[in-house]
Amino acid sequence: MISGGLGDIGRAMSVAFAKQGAAIALCGETPGTAASTFLSELEKFTTSCSYTSVDVADAKAVQQWIELVEKKQGVPTIIIANAATVTLARIHELTADQWSREIQVNLNGAFYMAQMATARMLHHKQPGRVVFVGSWAAYTPHTHIPAYCVSKAGMRMLCKCMALELAPHNILVNEIAPGYVEAGLSARVWEKDPELSKEALRKVPVHKLISPEAVAAQVIQLCHPNNEHMTGSTLLMDGGLSLLS
Numbered sequence: 001m002i003s004g005g006l007g008d009i010g011r012a013m014s015v016a017f018a019k020q021g022a023a024i025a026l027c028g029e030t031p032g033t034a035a036s037t038f039l040s041e042l043e044k045f046t047t048s049c050s051y052t053s054v055d056v057a058d059a060k061a062v063q064q065w066i067e068l069v070e071k072k073q074g075v076p077t078i079i080i081a082n083a084a085t086v087t088l089a090r091i092h093e094l095t096a097d098q099w100s101r102e103i104q105v106n107l108n109g110a111f112y113m114a115q116m117a118t119a120r121m122l123h124h125k126q127p128g129r130v131v132f133v134g135s136w137a138a139y140t141p142h143t144h145i146p147a148y149c150v151s152k153a154g155m156r157m158l159c160k161c162m163a164l165e166l167a168p169h170n171i172l173v174n175e176i177a178p179g180y181v182e183a184g185l186s187a188r189v190w191e192k193d194p195e196l197s198k199e200a201l202r203k204v205p206v207h208k209l210i211s212p213e214a215v216a217a218q219v220i221q222l223c224h225p226n227n228e229h230m231t232g233s234t235l236l237m238d239g240g241l242s243l244l245s
Contacts, residue, residue, distance in 0.1 A: 001026075004083035006030055024050070025076065052068060086147075088185075089144070089146075106152065129174075172227065179239050206240055209239075
């Protein structure tokens with residue numbers, strides 16, 4: 001199960017898991033008709049894939065999605081909490097609604113999905129994997145995205161709390177924290193102003209931006225059966241950005 005499944009990172013993860021033979025259940029806020037072309041692409045690699053329009057900030061909607069997936073595709077055992085939103089605004093520019101929405105989607109939505117899906121794993125005594133898609137911004141304050149930073153910092157502690165509680169049940173919970181990814185809002189901003197992309201590149205010690213496929217490859221590793229011990233950890237893939245702060 002992957003939330004934010006039609007975003008750049010969501011699509012890359014979907015393809016990567018489908019190539020491993022996994023059944024894929026995606027959700028997002030866009031209408032289901034928008035997913036038909038992408039689902040056709042996934043069907044080249046897996047015989048089971050679906051998309052449901054879900055607002056992850058709505059706990060009831062998330063619960064209904066999980067029940068639907070279990071009924072049609074089986075008990076989900078790999079959960080990727082990827083849905084996120086970001087508002088470019090400083091502290092005194094943020095409205096109450098903007099702040100609330102970002103926390104509801106980025107943090108509450110991740111909690112609802114992980115809590116409800118792992119409850120089904122426990123019910124069926126199934127082992128599993130949970131990956132939260134976080135950000136290096138949880139480590140480093142940014143004046144232009146404070147709500148995003150706070151939501152991702154909260155996600156980091158949620159990961160640790162869930163990992164501790166679920167470890168005895170062989171449900172491993174980890175987080176991946178990318179730096180500058182050529183995807184989503186960043187990609188759109190950089191496309192409009194290539195100089196900002198060059199500036200971002202100069203800031204990264206390895207002088208490389210991250211592709212969605214690179215993020216997906218690391219998520220696959222966290223969910224691989226060979227990973228039997230890593231839980232409650234954050235896989236920081238920021239090209240050294242956090243070393244400078």
